[in-house]
Every structure is written in C-alpha cells, then in structure tokens.
Amino acid sequence: MGLGRKLRTVHPKEVNKAAYIAMKLYPNNRFIIHYMQPHYPYLSLVGAYTLKDRLKAFIHWRIIDFLGKKYGPKLARKLVGPASYVEMIAKRFGERILKRAYEENLRVVIEHVLQLIRNLHGKIIITSDHGELLGERGMYDHLKGKKVP
Numbered sequence: 001m002g003l004g005r006k007l008r009t010v011h012p013k014e015v016n017k018a019a020y021i022a023m024k025l026y027p028n029n030r031f032i033i034h035y036m037q038p039h040y041p042y043l044s045l046v047g048a049y050t051l052k053d054r055l056k057a058f059i060h061w062r063i064i065d066f067l068g069k070k071y072g073p074k075l076a077r078k079l080v081g082p083a084s085y086v087e088m089i090a091k092r093f094g095e096r097i098l099k100r101a102y103e104e105n106l107r108v109v110i111e112h113v114l115q116l117i118r119n120l121h122g123k124i125i126i127t128s129d130h131g132e133l134l135g136e137r138g139m140y141d142h143l144k145g146k147k148v149p
Contacts, residue, residue, distance in 0.1 A: 008049075009041050012112035019116060023124075030123040033116070037109035039132045039142070040085050042101035048092070049085055057083045086132055087140035095135040102134055 012035050019033045041049060060083035064072035082088055090098045113126055133139040133148060 009036050009043075011043065012037060012109045016112050016116050020119070023121070027122075030125075032125045032127060035109045035113070035126075035128045037128065038102055038106040039129055040089070040102075040105075042089070042105055043108055044101050044104045045089065045093075048089060053085065053088055056080045056088075057085065082140070084141035086134065090135055090140060099134050102132075 015033060015035050019031065022029075022031060037043070060076040060080050063076035063079065064083075066072065067075060076083065082091070086098065089101065109128060116126070130142060132142045137148070139148065
C-alpha cells in the first residue's frame with residue numbers, strides 16, 4: 001500500500017506523476033496543479049491515525065449533525081474528545097511534534113514542486129492546500145466560519 005493511500009491523502013510524488021502525464025497527453029493545454037500538503041494528514045506520522053481516532057471523529061461529527069451547532073460541539077467534545085486529527089496529534093505527541101510534522105509536510109511538497117517546475121513548459125499554475133492552526137490560541141485545524149489572524 002502506498003504512503004499516500006495509507007494516510008488517506010495524495011502524496012506529492014503522485015501529483016507530479018499525474019502532472020507529467022497530463023502535460024504529455026495535452027501539451028497545448030493550461031494546467032492547475034494542486035498539492036494537498038502542507039496540512040494533515042502528516043506524511044511523517046504514518047500510522048498515527050488509528051481506526052479508533054477515525055471512529056471518534058465520525059461520532060463527534062454525527063453528534064454535532066444531530067444536535068446542531070449550538071449544543072452539539074460541547075457535548076461531542078465531552079463524550080468523545082476532539083474531532084480534529086490535528087488536535088489528536090497534539091494531545092498524543094505534543095505541539096512540538098505536531099509543528100515538526102507540519103514543517104516536514106511543507107518540505108516534502110516544496111521538494112516535489114521544485115522537481116516539477118524544472119520540467120514545466122507553458123502556462124501552469126501550482127497551488128497548495130491551505131494551512132491550519134497548530135495550537136495557536138488553543139485552536140487546532142482549520143475552523144469553519146471563523147477568521148483567525
């Protein structure tokens with residue numbers, strides 16, 4: 001099983017392969033190439049997300065769906081803990097490891113972007129997924145509907 005598949009994400013190496021194939025098949029087209037990193041799942045923490053973690057997150061969000069946003073989040077957090085994998089990683093390994101894993105994701109994606117741009121021709125846009133909170137102000141992940149400076 002590939003690393004990206006094991007983590008339930010697309011590894012930057014696979015993005016590069018797909019980009020090369022697309023550029024070869026459609027040499028006169030424009031492309032937008034999008035990488036999932038730097039945010040989680042963290043490539044350096046293979047196996048850190050257990051089935052138990054996924055079940056907890058699933059139950060957490062079902063409670064919120066059932067009770068709504070007014071009462072659901074507090075009750076879900078009390079019953080099953082945080083839904084965010086980012087917060088789960090911080091609680092299990094510490095914020096220092098969390099931040100290191102984020103930085104490692106960033107390094108991996110930059111390495112693959114550099115490899116790709118050496119072979120680019122034509123009009124191509126390279127994008128990356130958004131960042132996330134890593135414990136700043138006690139917050140984790142990317143908060144829906146909240147702006148954080």
